[in-house]
Structures are given as structure tokens and as C-alpha cells.
Amino acid sequence: MRDLKLLYKYATKTSKPNKSNGKKFGNAINWAMSLFFIVLMAIPMIMMFYEMANMLAVPVSSLGLPYKGYLFDIYMFLYPATFGLMAILTLVPSMVFNVFEADDMTFLLTLPIKRSTIFIFKASMGLFMGVLPLLMLIILGLCYGVAFKLNILLSIIGLLLFMVFIFLFSFTIGSIMARFMKKSTANIFSQIFLYVSIIAYVVVMNVFPRQAENFEAILDSFHGIFGILEGKYAWIMPTNWFLYAVKGDNRVFILLGLLSIIFAFVIIKATNVFNMDSGRSKSKTKKGIQISRYPIIKKEIRLIFRNPKNIFSISYAIIFPLVFTYINKSILSGAMFVALFSALYTAILSIQLITEEKKSWPFLKLLPIDMDKVIRYKAFIPAIIYTLDYVIVLLVGYLLIDVEPIIFLSIIPMIAVILYSSAFGLNIFLNDPQRSLVGDGFKLKFSESMLIQFGTIILSLGVIIPFQMQTNIKPTSPIWYKVLAMGLPWTIMIIAIILVKSTLKKVKIRIETWE
Known part of the structure; x- marks a missing residue:
């Protein structure tokens, strides 16, 4: 003892070598x-x-x-x-x-x-x-x-x-x-x-x-x-x-x-009898070289699932909305949460993927790799993952409670919104690629963080709420209500597609000028 x-x-003693008042105050705050x-x-x-x-x-x-x-x-x-x-x-x-x-x-x-x-x-x-x-x-x-x-x-x-x-x-x-x-x-x-x-x-x-x-x-x-x-x-x-x-x-x-x-x-x-010097077991040497048909995709997927925080974010975006769907007996709450989480986390995940390249930059530019393809993968892979999250929540919600099948049409505009969120995340990071890293993560400015959150919230709600409004349309409903419910999601989809194209062009230019 x-x-x-x-x-x-x-x-x-080793964790607190400096006994200054400022250090003590910081420890007390923690x-x-x-x-x-x-x-x-x-x-x-x-x-x-x-x-x-x-x-x-x-x-x-x-x-x-x-x-x-x-x-x-x-x-x-x-x-x-x-x-x-x-x-x-x-x-x-x-x-x-x-x-x-x-x-x-x-x-x-x-x-x-x-x-x-x-x-x-x-x-x-x-x-x-x-x-x-x-x-x-x-x-x-x-x-x-x-x-x-x-x-x-x-x-x-x-x-x-x-x-x-x-x-x-x-x-x-x-x-x-x-x-x-x-x-x-x-x-x-x-x-x-x-x-x-x-x-x-x-x-x-x-x-x-x-x-x-x-x-x-x-x-x-x-x-x-x-x-x-x-x-x-x-x-x-x-x-x-x-x-x-x-x-x-x-x-x-x-x-x-x-x-x-x-x-x-x-x-x-x-x-008292086992070796505590190392936590690494001896790995067997693999003979020969295995070349993947899709090395970039494989690399990006490994980077995503190697980080436990990403596994948590992906699963949380499914479980939390399903809990609210089950409690409230309404697909609106579940769809709203999964839409918000998916759009927000997609941007964060795409930023994380481009952050990994910063650690070895400009080594990537020296490789015989099509940079357009690299950019597309970094935008599309996070978008695909969180689109699947959105689809899973709707399907499970459909099995748990009575859901109007029309809600499944929201998947189409949400794909565009989630993809734009991913491209927007890349654009935000490359706007200042020399930003400092925090450990294995990245650091966003307050304005950048607010732009991501505000943009994803507006676009996601603009898709989900009108689809819920469509389930309440009656013959006596005003024209503006019907137009808003029927037209807003598809208008947002068109806007998101245009934004995706323009944003990816900006990303391409910025990554080419990244020194």
C-alpha cells in the first residue's frame, strides 16, 4: 500500500510540475x-x-x-x-x-x-x-x-x-x-x-x-x-x-x-510474472504484396472506422432518433434528428478525412493519383454513410410505428443536402489549410462552426418539415400551404445540387494551390 x-x-508530481497559481487554478477548474x-x-x-x-x-x-x-x-x-x-x-x-x-x-x-x-x-x-x-x-x-x-x-x-x-x-x-x-x-x-x-x-x-x-x-x-x-x-x-x-x-x-x-x-x-514492457505482439510477416482494386476507397474507409469517435457518431445518428421516434410515436422527431445529425456529422467527417492528408502534405501531390478522384471520395464516402443512417432510421421507424410512406421520398432531396454538407466541410477546411491541429483532430473557427451548423439545420429542416406538412394536406388547405409542402424539398434539392457542383470546383482549385 x-x-x-x-x-x-x-x-x-509528473502531471503538475509547475506549482504556479495559474496552474493550480487550471487544475481546480478541471x-x-x-x-x-x-x-x-x-x-x-x-x-x-x-x-x-x-x-x-x-x-x-x-x-x-x-x-x-x-x-x-x-x-x-x-x-x-x-x-x-x-x-x-x-x-x-x-x-x-x-x-x-x-x-x-x-x-x-x-x-x-x-x-x-x-x-x-x-x-x-x-x-x-x-x-x-x-x-x-x-x-x-x-x-x-x-x-x-x-x-x-x-x-x-x-x-x-x-x-x-x-x-x-x-x-x-x-x-x-x-x-x-x-x-x-x-x-x-x-x-x-x-x-x-x-x-x-x-x-x-x-x-x-x-x-x-x-x-x-x-x-x-x-x-x-x-x-x-x-x-x-x-x-x-x-x-x-x-x-x-x-x-x-x-x-x-x-x-x-x-x-x-x-x-x-x-x-x-x-x-508479477508477465511482461509489461510492450503492448505490441509480434506480427507475422506477410509474403507478397496485395494490391486493392480501389486503394483510395479502402484507405478512406479505414481512416473512418479506425477512429472510435466516428463509430459513435454513426451509431448515435441512428439510435438517438429511433429512441425519439419510439417515445413520441412520430417519425417527424426521428427524421428531424437523423437529418440534422447526418448533415452535421457528414461535414465533420469530410473535414477529418482532409485533415489526415494535411499530416503528410504535400506527399499526396507527388503520387500518381487523380486529385479529382481523391476529392470526390472524400466528399461521397461520408455522404453515403450518413445517407444510409437516414434510410435505416426511416425503415426501422416504419416498422415501429405507423408511418406515411410518402416520407421515404424525402431520401432523394436529403441525399443532395448531405452531399452538399460533405463538400461544404471540405471547402471550409481548405479555406485555411494551414490551420493548427489539436491532437489527432482539427480546429474550426467559431464563424466556420456556426456556418456549418446553421447551413445544415436550415437545409435539413427545409426537407423534413414540408414532408410532414404533406401528410396533413386537406382539400381546404390554402394554396400557399400546398405549394410550400410540395415544392420546397425539391427546390432545396436543386439548390443543393448546384451548390455541390460549385463547391467541389472551389475545393479542386484550393487543393491545387495548397502548398
């Missing part, structure tokens, strides 16, 4: 912002879980089932099973990445400190990645304890034991996976599951409160869960440990404590 404290002290962000997410969760707990404090025996529990116990089963697993899947790769990402690992291994202590120190730096799902579980457990008037002290002890178990289990899996998982793979997976947690937060905050209003529907869907929650040996089931720990069950306390001790022993033994 003394060595671990020493390592944490070393980390704070801590305050982090705390503010956690509180901002926690408050609506507290309100939602507490309201749901009071609403579902209904004995299932009163609903005709031969069980002793309450209706809310269903969520005490579902949430830990999903968010607990999500936390582990986020923590494990994050820990592995933090172990091998460290630049000072070689120095640390020369110190008279056990490898297990160094592993725990470095791996614990990745614990913040699992904050969101674990925060949900902590709030859920506390709200359950307060709503059902349990011994709150025992509930807190149970929650702490469960959290320690999750952390140590993640450490154990991490110490094993560190032998096989590459650093880059670990980073990608940790980012992906972090974004999955954010999406899950959005779903939970919007879907489950509506679902909790219908007791019969909940019971019909999940009544089989009570057969798992209750029984002579139900406390042994891992899926039940969270509920029993919050209730203060001594058997689960002992079980979690014993497992935590075992995991701690495994971590110490496993990490």
Missing part, C-alpha cells in the same frame, strides 16, 4: 468541471429512479404472481446485468491500454516495486472510463434503499462491496487480457464501450420512464425474472448479487468479500 501511495504521489458534469448527469437519474421506485413499489403478489418481491425488482435485475457487464467491458480494455500506453513504464519497472503494484497503479488510471454505468448502478441502489425504507447503512456497504467486486473482477480480466490484447485494440474497445454507455444513458432516460407507466406490460414481458430472483439458492446467482447486496443480505456480503480476496490474489500472482 505504501508503494501504491508513492506511485500516485509520483503521478501527481476538477470542478468534471464534478459539475457528474452532478449534471446524476440529478436526472436520481429523480427518474426514485420516481420509478415509488411508482413500481407494487407487490407482485397483488398482481396474481406467487412471489414476495416488488415490481421494481425487475429493474434491479435488468440494470445490474446490463450496466454491470457494460462497465466491465469498458474497464478491461481501458486498463490494458493504460498499462501499455505509459511512456514511463520502462522507468517504473526499474524501481524496487512489485510488478503487481505497478500494474494496479497504471490500470487504475483507466477506471474513469467506467464511471457512467457504475454511477447509474450506485444511484439505482441508493434510490431503491430510500424508496423501500431499507437499512441505508447496509445498503451503502452492499453497494461498496459490489463496486469493489466489479473493479477487482475487471482488474483480474485485465491482467489476463494484457497478455493477448494489443494496445491499439484495447484503446478502440474502451472507446467503443464508453460511447455505448452514453447511448445507453440516453435510452434509459427516455424509454424506461414511459415503460414504467404500464404495470401489465412490464409483468407480461419480465414476469419470468421473479423465478430467478427468488428461491432457496437465488442469492448464489451473479445476476442477483446487486439486489441482495442492496438489501443487506449477509450471505452475499460474505460471497462478494471472498471473491474480492480471490481476485486480489490472482491479480498479484498474474501481474
Whole structure:
């Protein structure tokens, strides 16, 4: 423990070498912002879980089932099973990445400190990645304890034991996976599951409160869960440990404590014998050269999906609109959100692709490559991806709720809008190609950011809203209403096509004069 404290002290010294008042103030601001962000997410969760707990404090025996529990116990089963697993899947790769990402690992291994202590120190730096799902579980457990008037002290002890178990289990899996998982793979997976947690937060905050209003529907869907929650040996089931720990069950306390001790022993033994010098496994040398028929397309697609943030943006542009479509029982809200996200993210993605060329510019100009083709790919590939997002949302929305088929015609003008957004992003970046980069990303001026957002919002709404208006057209509707509903999307499409052609010409000229 003394060595671990020493390592944490070393980390704070190396991360804060300058003890000036300005530096201290900056660190205080960062801590305050982090705390503010956690509180901002926690408050609506507290309100939602507490309201749901009071609403579902209904004995299932009163609903005709031969069980002793309450209706809310269903969520005490579902949430830990999903968010607990999500936390582990986020923590494990994050820990592995933090172990091998460290630049000072070689120095640390020369110190008279056990490898297990160094592993725990470095791996614990990745614990913040699992904050969101674990925060949900902590709030859920506390709200359950307060709503059902349990011994709150025992509930807190149970929650702490469960959290320690999750952390140590993640450490154990991490110490094993560190032998096989590459650093880059670990980073990608940790980012992906972090974004999955954010999406899950959005779903939970919007879907489950509506679902909790219908007791019969909940019971019909999940009544089989009570057969798992209750029984002579139900406390042994891992899926039940969270509920029993919050209730203060001594058997689960002992079980979690014993497992935590075992995991701690495994971590110490496993990490004292494996090599932490490198996170890169030896790759097999490929004989021969494989040449793709479409090397530029392959390169652009790899650049897109190599970045976990892009995977999040692409999936978020589908899931978030579908959640709103399902909640509001209206395709308008879903189509509006996916149109806005698709147009905005397409511009950002095209800028990201041209930013990659800046890192090696002017090497690209020296290659025997048609620059027109390069520009078209950087504009068309992001547009195709987010057009598919738009189509998927409309198709799934059509299956979820009653949708007027006419909304599918909006795909045609939206293709033009999304393509213009992509070309506009390229044009914005090449307007000042010498701009500074921030890490692996790019930096836009405030005016450029506002131009992208304002332009995409106006064009997207100009397509979606008229199609919704068309579903409400009646024989008595005024002429101007009919003309606006029928003509505006196609007018925007024509304008967008003209803008795409002129913008791509500007992009071509600017990339040719880029020094």
C-alpha cells in the first residue's frame, strides 16, 4: 500500500510540475468541471429512479404472481446485468491500454516495486472510463434503499462491496487480457464501450420512464425474472448479487468479500510474472504484396472506422432518433434528428478525412493519383454513410410505428443536402489549410462552426418539415400551404445540387494551390 501511495504521489508530481497559481487554478477548474458534469448527469437519474421506485413499489403478489418481491425488482435485475457487464467491458480494455500506453513504464519497472503494484497503479488510471454505468448502478441502489425504507447503512456497504467486486473482477480480466490484447485494440474497445454507455444513458432516460407507466406490460414481458430472483439458492446467482447486496443480505456480503480476496490474489500472482514492457505482439510477416482494386476507397474507409469517435457518431445518428421516434410515436422527431445529425456529422467527417492528408502534405501531390478522384471520395464516402443512417432510421421507424410512406421520398432531396454538407466541410477546411491541429483532430473557427451548423439545420429542416406538412394536406388547405409542402424539398434539392457542383470546383482549385 505504501508503494501504491508513492506511485500516485509520483503521478501527481509528473502531471503538475509547475506549482504556479495559474496552474493550480487550471487544475481546480478541471476538477470542478468534471464534478459539475457528474452532478449534471446524476440529478436526472436520481429523480427518474426514485420516481420509478415509488411508482413500481407494487407487490407482485397483488398482481396474481406467487412471489414476495416488488415490481421494481425487475429493474434491479435488468440494470445490474446490463450496466454491470457494460462497465466491465469498458474497464478491461481501458486498463490494458493504460498499462501499455505509459511512456514511463520502462522507468517504473526499474524501481524496487512489485510488478503487481505497478500494474494496479497504471490500470487504475483507466477506471474513469467506467464511471457512467457504475454511477447509474450506485444511484439505482441508493434510490431503491430510500424508496423501500431499507437499512441505508447496509445498503451503502452492499453497494461498496459490489463496486469493489466489479473493479477487482475487471482488474483480474485485465491482467489476463494484457497478455493477448494489443494496445491499439484495447484503446478502440474502451472507446467503443464508453460511447455505448452514453447511448445507453440516453435510452434509459427516455424509454424506461414511459415503460414504467404500464404495470401489465412490464409483468407480461419480465414476469419470468421473479423465478430467478427468488428461491432457496437465488442469492448464489451473479445476476442477483446487486439486489441482495442492496438489501443487506449477509450471505452475499460474505460471497462478494471472498471473491474480492480471490481476485486480489490472482491479480498479484498474474501481474508479477508477465511482461509489461510492450503492448505490441509480434506480427507475422506477410509474403507478397496485395494490391486493392480501389486503394483510395479502402484507405478512406479505414481512416473512418479506425477512429472510435466516428463509430459513435454513426451509431448515435441512428439510435438517438429511433429512441425519439419510439417515445413520441412520430417519425417527424426521428427524421428531424437523423437529418440534422447526418448533415452535421457528414461535414465533420469530410473535414477529418482532409485533415489526415494535411499530416503528410504535400506527399499526396507527388503520387500518381487523380486529385479529382481523391476529392470526390472524400466528399461521397461520408455522404453515403450518413445517407444510409437516414434510410435505416426511416425503415426501422416504419416498422415501429405507423408511418406515411410518402416520407421515404424525402431520401432523394436529403441525399443532395448531405452531399452538399460533405463538400461544404471540405471547402471550409481548405479555406485555411494551414490551420493548427489539436491532437489527432482539427480546429474550426467559431464563424466556420456556426456556418456549418446553421447551413445544415436550415437545409435539413427545409426537407423534413414540408414532408410532414404533406401528410396533413386537406382539400381546404390554402394554396400557399400546398405549394410550400410540395415544392420546397425539391427546390432545396436543386439548390443543393448546384451548390455541390460549385463547391467541389472551389475545393479542386484550393487543393491545387495548397502548398
